[in-house]
Amino acid sequence: MPELSYREAVREALSEAMRRDEDVFILGEDIAEMGGSMGVTQGMLDEFGPERVRNTPISEMAIVGVGIGAAMQGMRPVVEVMYEDFTTLAMEQIVNQAAKHRSMSGGQVKVPLTIRTQGGAGWSPGAQHAQQLEAWFVHVPGLKVVFASTPTDVRGLLLASIYDDNPVMFFEHRTLYPIKEEVPDELEPIPLGRARVHREGDDVTVVATGRLVHEALAAAVDAEEQGVSVEVVDPRTLQPLDEDTIVSSVKKTNRCVVAHEAVTKMGFGAEVAAVVQHEAFDYLDAPIERVGARFAPIPFAPVMEEWVVPHAADVLAAVLRTVGKDV
Amino acid sequence: MAKVEQRGEVSQELLREFFRELLLIRRFEEEVEERFRAGELPGFLHVAIGQEAVAVGVCRALEDDDVIASTHRAHGHTLAKGTHPNELMAELYGKVEGCSGGFGGSMHLYDLERGNLGANAVVGGGLPGIAGAALAFTFREEPRIAVAFFGDGATNIGTFHETLNLAQLWRLPALFVCEHNGWAESTPAHQHLPIEDLTHRAKAYGMRAVSVDGQDVEAVYRATLDAAEHARSGRGPVLLVCNTFRLVGHYIGDPQVYRPKDEVRRLRETEDPLTKLRERLELSDQELEELESEVAAIVEGSVEFAKAGTDPDPEDALRNVYA
Numbered sequence: 001m002p003e004l005s006y007r008e009a010v011r012e013a014l015s016e017a018m019r020r021d022e023d024v025f026i027l028g029e030d031i032a033e034m035g036g037s038m039g040v041t042q043g044m045l046d047e048f049g050p051e052r053v054r055n056t057p058i059s060e061m062a063i064v065g066v067g068i069g070a071a072m073q074g075m076r077p078v079v080e081v082m083y084e085d086f087t088t089l090a091m092e093q094i095v096n097q098a099a100k101h102r103s104m105s106g107g108q109v110k111v112p113l114t115i116r117t118q119g120g121a122g123w124s125p126g127a128q129h130a131q132q133l134e135a136w137f138v139h140v141p142g143l144k145v146v147f148a149s150t151p152t153d154v155r156g157l158l159l160a161s162i163y164d165d166n167p168v169m170f171f172e173h174r175t176l177y178p179i180k181e182e183v184p185d186e187l188e189p190i191p192l193g194r195a196r197v198h199r200e201g202d203d204v205t206v207v208a209t210g211r212l213v214h215e216a217l218a219a220a221v222d223a224e225e226q227g228v229s230v231e232v233v234d235p236r237t238l239q240p241l242d243e244d245t246i247v248s249s250v251k252k253t254n255r256c257v258v259a260h261e262a263v264t265k266m267g268f269g270a271e272v273a274a275v276v277q278h279e280a281f282d283y284l285d286a287p288i289e290r291v292g293a294r295f296a297p298i299p300f301a302p303v304m305e306e307w308v309v310p311h312a313a314d315v316l317a318a319v320l321r322t323v324g325k326d327v
Numbered sequence: 328m329a330k331v332e333q334r335g336e337v338s339q340e341l342l343r344e345f346f347r348e349l350l351l352i353r354r355f356e357e358e359v360e361e362r363f364r365a366g367e368l369p370g371f372l373h374v375a376i377g378q379e380a381v382a383v384g385v386c387r388a389l390e391d392d393d394v395i396a397s398t399h400r401a402h403g404h405t406l407a408k409g410t411h412p413n414e415l416m417a418e419l420y421g422k423v424e425g426c427s428g429g430f431g432g433s434m435h436l437y438d439l440e441r442g443n444l445g446a447n448a449v450v451g452g453g454l455p456g457i458a459g460a461a462l463a464f465t466f467r468e469e470p471r472i473a474v475a476f477f478g479d480g481a482t483n484i485g486t487f488h489e490t491l492n493l494a495q496l497w498r499l500p501a502l503f504v505c506e507h508n509g510w511a512e513s514t515p516a517h518q519h520l521p522i523e524d525l526t527h528r529a530k531a532y533g534m535r536a537v538s539v540d541g542q543d544v545e546a547v548y549r550a551t552l553d554a555a556e557h558a559r560s561g562r563g564p565v566l567l568v569c570n571t572f573r574l575v576g577h578y579i580g581d582p583q584v585y586r587p588k589d590e591v592r593r594l595r596e597t598e599d600p601l602t603k604l605r606e607r608l609e610l611s612d613q614e615l616e617e618l619e620s621e622v623a624a625i626v627e628g629s630v631e632f633a634k635a636g637t638d639p640d641p642e643d644a645l646r647n648v649y650a
Binding site for chain 1: 427428431435437447452456464649
């Protein structure tokens with residue numbers, strides 16, 4: 001099995017889709033000669049040329065909108081929005097156009113568009129380059145939302161997203177690009193809407209996304225030393241959400257922690273908590289705990305940034321609270 | 328025969344067809360006003376009375392497989408691009424038989440088969456998508472063009488500038504048709520435009536721009552043929568500014584308190600595109616009467632069709648959210 005970084009895994013999914021299908025092309029800022037601000041598309045210009053690896057002006061509305069229009073003609077564009085903070089600039093096109101064309105047209109139109117973007121704290125970029133905004137998009141009927149946490153997942157989920165007939169918001173995390181993993185020889189799509197159980201456990205279910213999957217796995221190791229067995233579930237697709245896998249897990253463990261890097265308040269974790277309390281109310285032995293960022297714009301100074309976003313220790317503390325242990 | 332080959336004289340026969348389409352849109356819109364006032368149509372509606380010549384002149388100059396994106400004032404464009412009045416009226420009544428299956432309504436009219444990629448209720452919202460359609464045509468080496476309709480108000484919004492910039496940069500086969508009626512809802516041009524000549528907008532992007540009398544259907548038609556040929560032959564997009572007049576309020580029922588009282592009446596006498604064409608047309612009073620009856624029957628038929636249409640099941644709302 002080849003070892004790939006998360007960054008290489010994204011590139012492989014894009015490249016493979018473009019080799020297989022001439023309807024697939026990529027467009028975004030600095031993605032050609034520079035290979036993307038995160039280096040994801042390095043080398044792709046040489047293989048596919050400037051028509052299919054299209055550098056664009058800094059025009060998020062137009063980039064996303066062009067993707068929408070090309071997708072409506074049956075192409076499968078993959079737009080890169082350099083930072084998810086900049087999806088704010090394209091919000092109208094994403095929310096009013098991409099998400100609604102199918103419904104508004106009474107089912108005449110399809111928008112097979114993938115919008116890749118990335119973000120996340122941990123490197124002191126300040127408040128406008130480190131947000132986690134995935135929860136904004138899960139609230140919009142018509143969009144699918146993916147947040148991959150490992151090289152294997154990011155590769156398979158991106159391929160599935162490109163071939164999905166709906167607009168997909170595809171979130172990558174800035175600090176995950178260098179992580180490496182052995183991936184299957186064959187590049188196969190991973191169906192959207194299926195969670196992955198990363199680690200089985202008996203006492204507490206941690207539902208984690210993005211970087212927090214890795215923090216949760218680290219916390220699980222620490223918890224085990226204290227005699228607490230943790231199951232880690234990564235939904236991978238936030239919309240549609242694999243409620244069955246999450247609820248089944250909580251019915252087994254009777255406790256639930258939800259963990260993401262985005263701010264806790266009004267977050268994706270609140271939806272997971274609502275689903276769990278409704279579907280597994282009688283199984284719960286403790287209040288559902290939420291782990292996420294504090295309610296502040298991400299500050300610049302490293303000490304403040306680190307304090308605002310959650311880490312393994314925060315997940316561990318939440319896990320221990322559910323079993324009545326204090327850290 | 329490709330329409331670009333039909334240049335030279337616009338025949339009386341073609342002008343007569345134009346007139347019939349203008350008349351159909353006018354009478355259709357008048358009926359819509361009446362049905363709305365009678366409380367039969369939900370939502371709120373913007374009719375294209377006064378701007379019919381832009382819709383007809385542009386759409387008649389396009390090939391059948393060219394595509395358009397329309398605006399909140401979409402009935403005229405939709406009819407001119409070939410959607411049957413029955414399907415349009417049924418949509419306005421919220422019926423399954425409507426051109427958007429009752430999901431869209433007046434401001435979200437779609438007809439994919441006839442190249443209508445959707446009317447947009449967000450000012451400027453449809454422009455980027457039109458550039459995307461044009462890009463797809465380029466990729467596939469198809470000799471098609473994509474056309475965005477929008478108003479002068481939309482030339483102040485970011486999508487307009489980002490899209491024109493990108494479309495010119497990539498020499499996309501697109502037309503940007505500005506229906507310059509001098510109003511952004513209730514705000515007059517002098518309060519929202521720092522320039523008078525909107526073709527200047529295109530200069531910043533090095534884009535070809537043409538200004539035309541939007542009340543003269545023949546002029547719009549000719550200008551569109553030229554622009555379409557330019558775009559189709561790979562020489563890049565064109566901004567076509569059609570100077571037109573909204574001979575009604577922004578929406579049906581708009582008291583137009585912001586507009587001089589006699590302005591609409593005066594403009595209806597001097598700037599009605601139907602009157603302007605009628606003057607040039609060899610059309611006897613009797614022929615006009617016959618045409619009126621024919622169009623009246625079509626419009627009446629569309630109301631009957633719509634009223635007899637099927638109401639969607641409430642839970643149909645969940646269909647078509649995802650493909």
